Amino acid sequence: MTTARQQAGVGLIPDAAAPILQISGLTVVSRDKPTVHIVDDVSLTLRRGEALGIAGESGCGKTTTALAIMGLLSGGLKRTSGELTFFGRNGTKPLHKLSGAAMRKVRWASISMVFQGAMNALDPVKTVGAQIAEAIVLHEPRLSRSAVLKRVSQLLDQVGVASKRSVYYPHEFSGGQKQRLMIALALACRPELVIADEPTTALDVITQAQILDLIGELRRELGLSLLMITHDLAVLAQACEKIAVMYAGQVVETGRVEDVYRFPQHPYTARLLDLLGADDAPGTLPEPIPGNQPRPDARPVACRFHDRCAFATERCATEAPLLREVSPQGMVTDHWARCHYSPWAGGRVPDRPAGTATVDGKQEVL
Amino acid sequence: MEGSVHEGSAIDESAPLLEAVGVSVRYRVRGRHRGAARYLTALDGVNLTWREGETLALVGESGSGKSTLGRVLLGLLPPTSGQVKYGGLPITKAVERKLRRDVQLIFQDPYQSLSPRSTVGTQVSAGLEIHEIGERGVERTAIGLAALSAAGLNPPEVYWRRYPHQLSGGERQRVVIAGAMALGPRALVCDEPVSALDVSVRAQVLNVLATLRSQRGLSLLFITHDVRLARQMSDRIVVLYRGNVVEEGSTATVLADPQHDYTKRLLAAVPSVRVGSR
Numbered sequence: 001m002t003t004a005r006q007q008a009g010v011g012l013i014p015d016a017a018a019p020i021l022q023i024s025g026l027t028v029v030s031r032d033k034p035t036v037h038i039v040d041d042v043s044l045t046l047r048r049g050e051a052l053g054i055a056g057e058s059g060c061g062k063t064t065t066a067l068a069i070m071g072l073l074s075g076g077l078k079r080t081s082g083e084l085t086f087f088g089r090n091g092t093k094p095l096h097k098l099s100g101a102a103m104r105k106v107r108w109a110s111i112s113m114v115f116q117g118a119m120n121a122l123d124p125v126k127t128v129g130a131q132i133a134e135a136i137v138l139h140e141p142r143l144s145r146s147a148v149l150k151r152v153s154q155l156l157d158q159v160g161v162a163s164k165r166s167v168y169y170p171h172e173f174s175g176g177q178k179q180r181l182m183i184a185l186a187l188a189c190r191p192e193l194v195i196a197d198e199p200t201t202a203l204d205v206i207t208q209a210q211i212l213d214l215i216g217e218l219r220r221e222l223g224l225s226l227l228m229i230t231h232d233l234a235v236l237a238q239a240c241e242k243i244a245v246m247y248a249g250q251v252v253e254t255g256r257v258e259d260v261y262r263f264p265q266h267p268y269t270a271r272l273l274d275l276l277g278a279d280d281a282p283g284t285l286p287e288p289i290p291g292n293q294p295r296p297d298a299r300p301v302a303c304r305f306h307d308r309c310a311f312a313t314e315r316c317a318t319e320a321p322l323l324r325e326v327s328p329q330g331m332v333t334d335h336w337a338r339c340h341y342s343p344w345a346g347g348r349v350p351d352r353p354a355g356t357a358t359v360d361g362k363q364e365v366l
Numbered sequence: 367m368e369g370s371v372h373e374g375s376a377i378d379e380s381a382p383l384l385e386a387v388g389v390s391v392r393y394r395v396r397g398r399h400r401g402a403a404r405y406l407t408a409l410d411g412v413n414l415t416w417r418e419g420e421t422l423a424l425v426g427e428s429g430s431g432k433s434t435l436g437r438v439l440l441g442l443l444p445p446t447s448g449q450v451k452y453g454g455l456p457i458t459k460a461v462e463r464k465l466r467r468d469v470q471l472i473f474q475d476p477y478q479s480l481s482p483r484s485t486v487g488t489q490v491s492a493g494l495e496i497h498e499i500g501e502r503g504v505e506r507t508a509i510g511l512a513a514l515s516a517a518g519l520n521p522p523e524v525y526w527r528r529y530p531h532q533l534s535g536g537e538r539q540r541v542v543i544a545g546a547m548a549l550g551p552r553a554l555v556c557d558e559p560v561s562a563l564d565v566s567v568r569a570q571v572l573n574v575l576a577t578l579r580s581q582r583g584l585s586l587l588f589i590t591h592d593v594r595l596a597r598q599m600s601d602r603i604v605v606l607y608r609g610n611v612v613e614e615g616s617t618a619t620v621l622a623d624p625q626h627d628y629t630k631r632l633l634a635a636v637p638s639v640r641v642g643s644r
Binding site (some may be wrong): 046057142174175178204205206207208209212231232233234235238261271272273275276280281282283284285286287288289293294 | 427428429440449534535536564565566567568569572574576591593594597598599600601618621627631632634635636637638640
């Protein structure tokens with residue numbers, strides 16, 4: 001598995017790299033009900049060249065966070081507070097303060113996005129080459145026709161699609177190839193940061209592995225920074241150095257993938273990892289988490305996970321836990337969790353199933 | 367109500383539930399090759415046995431023919447050559463009618479398999495009407511409510527009056543399961559039943575299926591590219607590649623010691639959560 005992760009580009013970047021994107025205190029509300037926080041006080045830092053994965057179930061706010069960064073929140077949603085700072089090659093930009101026109105310049109040229117279900121986002125009546133060229137011309141209108149065509153064939157090359165196929169229409173490509181085309185489209189204007197929303201979700205495992213390898217190659221070659229949104233913790237483990245787990249609008253745990261997967265400090269993360277059932281004997285099903293993630297307008301007070309948590313105490317129902325650093329003593333691992341009882345923050349979870357994650361196939365005890 | 371569907375077809379209970387014997391399916395595709403029509407071979411002489419009470423996983427990537435095989439087994443698609451047998455009998459009109467009722471199908475996307483315009487109750491009892499099970503009214507309602515409850519949708523009366531848009535993805539898939547279970551089937555064919563669902567919801571739906579299996583001795587067939595699902599749910603795995611069965615055996619054996627190169631590739635492609643040493 002080591003090789004699979006390295007192939008996916010993991011471990012390229014020293015921890016000390018400068019940030020490329022800083023999100024601090026991002027809050028997004030519904031316009032109809034401004035008291036309903038879809039995204040609630042989210043703070044995250046992405047370093048240059050790094051891959052950060054945001055994980056969580058549908059409705060946890062992960063896609064809304066991505067759209068807020070892109071300035072693409074739909075009409076019903078509104079950012080009420082928080083700062084989004086982009087440290088680009090051409091200077092630092094406060095994305096939250098940019099006008100529509102200024103944001104359009106940043107979008108695609110500096111930050112681009114591979115959308116969820118993107119394979120169906122290609123225009124069926126235009127050739128794929130024309131669609132990629134359109135994106136380039138829109139942002140670099142002074143580029144000559146031959147330079148644009150050259151860039152299109154370069155991009156197709158880069159994503160592993162034969163450049164002679166630029167004159168084909170979307171329906172002539174398979175699902176995996178369409179996903180490659182969407183990645184080419186995202187790279188069309190040479191961005192520094194790519195946000196990928198569930199880039200492999202609709203693909204079968206073999207195609208998924210190929211797309212993850214491609215993303216890793218592109219990160220290595222182009223020095224891209226990556227923000228990946230996914231509900232699949234296994235995909236995230238393969239593609240990212242850092243993880244942020246979201247639940248009911250909040251970040252509940254964040255840190256390096258190795259630390260979070262080996263020593264989850266929030267019960268929700270631990271349960272999600274259990275659900276992958278990676279080391280269960282064949283024929284055994286993991287115990288599901290009881291209940292469902294609450295809707296944004298019906299979240300429990302205090303700890304939002306307490307009503308589904310096997311370890312919850314009265315304190316969890318009355319006192320909201322803060323996101324606090326939980327690294328073991330004497331170590332700086334930048335590992336944070338939002339739980340009163342994180343083992344490493346001195347809390348003790350009663351009868352916590354120790355060592356829910358495994359390392360190199362061995363059970364490890366917390 | 368039983369009598370109406372029998373019509374002289376004596377299903378042999380000891381024979382395999384469903385059996386494919388040398389099944390091939392060829393699709394005519396656009397264009398010609400040297401003047402002759404072109405065909406795409408989706409299934410190439412496939413033999414498959416699905417025994418009563420067995421949970422079988424049909425595994426393969428997109429285009430391997432696994433969904434085509436599922437449709438052939440259910441009598442929804444006639445094979446170009448070869449034969450399907452239900453309980454030892456070839457699929458005649460009468461056998462087909464029984465098959466339709468006894469073996470139910472669950473699709474991948476619960477957002478598409480439910481009508482947005484009808485209530486859960488209407489949709490769960492629709493199959494009862496088609497197969498003329500029970501009396502219209504009170505009896506059918508009772509069967510439908512029991513099915514909702516068995517699928518973990520409690521209290522069923524509340525769900526009965528709801529519309530699909532008022533439900534979560536996991537609840538919708540359970541409505542689909544309830545609709546299938548209302549007909550009292552012997553078996554379910556599940557085509558990627560959880561791949562559109564979140565991990566935690568996925569576990570809930572799989573647990574519902576596992577409970578129904580153990581309570582009612584249901585036979586299950588999973589059509590999936592998800593090796594994790596096959597590992598968690600199946601007794602036996604059949605690996606399809608380009609319309610051929612390349613490997614089959616007990617789940618534990620195939621996963622621990624895959625023989626065919628394609629199976630090895632498929633297993634290696636599954637991302638692991640192990641993030642130990644670099």
